[in-house]
Amino acid sequence: MKIGILCYPTYGGSGIVATELGMALANKGYEVHFISSNLPARLDITNPNIFFHKVNVQTYPLFQYQPYDIALSSMIYRVVNLYKLDLLHAHYAIPYAYAAFTAKQMLKEEGKDVPLVTTLHGTDITLVGQHPSYKHAVEFSINQSDAVTSVSESLKRDTLKFFNIKRPIEVITNFIDNRVFTPEIPCQRNQFAQNDEKILIHVSNLRPVKRVGDVLQIFKNVQAKIKSKLIIIGEGPDMELINQFLEENPELINKVRLLGKVNDLYRILELSDVFLLPSEQESFGLAALEAMAAATPVISSNAGGIPEVNIQGVTGYLAEIGNVETMSNYTIKLLSNPELLCEMKVNAKAQAETFDLTKILPLYEEMYKRTLQTFSKTTKS
Secondary structure (H helix, E strand, O other): OEEEEEOOOOOOHHHHHHHHHHHHHHHOOOEEEEEEOOOOOOOOOOOOOEEEEEOOOOOOOOOOOOOHHHHHHHHHHHHHHHHOOOEEEEEOHHHHHHHHHHHHHHHHOOOOOOOEEEEEOOHHHHOHHHOOOOHHHHHHHHHOOOEEEEOOHHHHHHHHHHOOOOOOEEEOOOOEOHHHHOOOOOOOHHHOOOOOOEEEEEEOOOOHHHOHHHHHHHHHHHHOOOOEEEEEEOOOOOHHHHHHHHHHOHHHHHHEEEEEOOOOHHHHHOOOOEEEEOOOOOOOOHHHHHHHHOOOOEEEEOOOOHHHOOOEOOOEEEEOOOOHHHHHHHHHHHHOOHHHHHHHHHHHHHHHHOOEHHHHHHHHHHHHHHHHHHHHHHHHO
């Protein structure tokens, strides 16, 4: 099977999942073609079954905003034609499913067609998709897809609530390869904390929806009771908020480590005692799952699909969005009880195993085959 994967190239959840899925398919012998504006962050281009096609946008002074969607549709059309793809998989409704639909119309003009699978990841539904400028285009793109999947039950409910969807939505959750979370060369804990200090960690793109201010306040509350360090991994607009917090709390400057983007995230996650995820919205909570794969319990909000991953009182604790006091108390409770912390570390790792790539990949393969069969019957009739 020849599969075209359309995705964002960044470190965001949808791009990571799309890339990991494509590489896993390539490892099983499928021919996988990535179509994106840049090489996806984690893509192993040395795999002989993986191809990358960069979408180039020609700059013209006439356009205030360069027409990326048109260039994307044209590239999809060309790749399908040149490499005889069997199926397209768009990760994110806008612009990928929308551009794929346009490419399909171009192909139909030549008597060709290819089925389109669209996976909904989160903000394409909960944020971008609900904006009046995009809502009808998102709804149209979903309904014109030949198969639609969602990464969580929560996101499926939101999609059906906000849009008039005529296609069935199949939930295929996000996943991780647990083998990756066994580092060959582990980091030394004393690189980040003293023996009598606990390590809290937060990983995100530092956007307002991640509520980085809550992360900082939780840490401040915990630090007042338990010696600890805070590691923040990621880059984004709220970095200034972090700098302001440190200016206002100079006594914590040496307690907070800002690492930016890192390649071997799991090597640091495995050193951590608690992962903080107080997000305002998460369609699934992939960052939490990665922490749990490294045997790190999670203190989180109960937003979106997080409760489907982080189980209250088992793998960590959940609280209402913005309830910093409760999250702080849960963190203190966990860090001050070594037996409980050890138990939750074991539980977190076990929960991560239920979302392993080996369990989720067959669901995608079966869905692809089913979509191709249905598409073939429809086009013949």
